[in-house]
Amino acid sequence: MKKTLVPKLFAFILCLLCWAIWPRDWALPANFVILATLMSTLTFPVFRPRSNFYIPTLSSAPNQPGLVAFTFDDGPDPRYTPQILDFLDREGISATFFVVGARVAEHPELVRDMIARGHIVGNHSYRHGFDFHFSLSSALHRDLDAFDDVMDEVIGKKCRLFRSPQGFRTPLLADVLRARKLVCVGWSARGFDTVRSDANAIVSSLIKKVASGGIMLLHDGGGLGGSEAREPTLKALPKLVASLRDRGLAFERLDKLLGTEAYFVRE
Incomplete structure (x- = not known):
């Protein structure tokens, strides 16, 4: 707290x-x-996803030439997550899913499926409420405790990688993340697929920003802000992957791209 x-x-x-x-x-x-x-x-700095002002935030890996990482937020969602998993399987891509704890509790089988297919999961809070950003430290700890509990029950692991809802990081949240030894993750390119209904616009937004070592943000879950539908995301993915491969870029899982562990080691 003294630092803030x-x-x-x-x-x-x-x-x-x-x-x-x-x-x-x-x-x-x-x-x-x-x-x-x-x-x-x-x-x-609270609203800037790549800011390190309050807490170090990993938004890219410049030392990883030719590699980029897919990340998906707000799932699991039974309407869209399975379709995205099937697409990633066909393309041989391993991704990272920043999941919402309450949705994990509702659809634990989808998270187990993510792990079984070679993907990793990260912490995206338990409720994903906007009031998360106005919470005191005690409430933040309760939310993250609830997330840890459900993940321990579902996959027997405790996530190290954390992405805040909307990417906002307040001074209080920064202190809580440090206390819990969580690794804060941002992004370097986003498709704005929660507000765009045009797949080409989603692709264009990502292509303009992504570069070697980049972390891309898309969403597999609907209903937590912006549009409920993720069909535009599903339509954008094949075009996006083809375009990035044409540029000579390959896909790496986030933990490997950043050179960090996805989960805490049990003592």
Whole structure:
């Protein structure tokens, strides 16, 4: 917690100093401008998926030339996850699924199927509620405890890789992740498939951003923000894979791309 208090204390002290030394007529507006600037500086990293301001976040692996990784969020979803798994099988691609604990509890067989097919799963919170970002540390720990419990029951493993809902990382969440020794994962390219209904637009968005060592974000689950349907994602995948292969890129599983373990080793 001390690390996250430093920038806030710095902002407060700087404003007091400004108030003390600035001509009195200008002190209030000067303080307002400085405080607004500092608050925006402290807030912006919360919403930027690749920011390391509050906690180191792995968004790419630049030392992995010619390789990229697929990640899928918000599942498992019985409508779409099996179709995506079948597609990945046909293409010989291993991916990472950042799953929602409550959905794992509803569809444990889909997560076991992911593991059986050579994929890995990561932590995407238990409920994926927007209030997750406004939660105190105790509530965050309860959510992540619930996720760990259901994963232990379903696959007998505890996930190390964590991706926050919407990719937001608050100072409180950063402290909780450090305490739990979780590896925070972002992305370098996303298809915006929760809001786009055109498969070509999804492909274009990813192609423009992805490069060697890139981490791509798509979704296999619907109904947690944006569109309920994932048919555009299913239509985009064959075009995306073909295009990336034409560029000489190959696909690697996220843990191997990053050189980290996907699960904690039981003591």
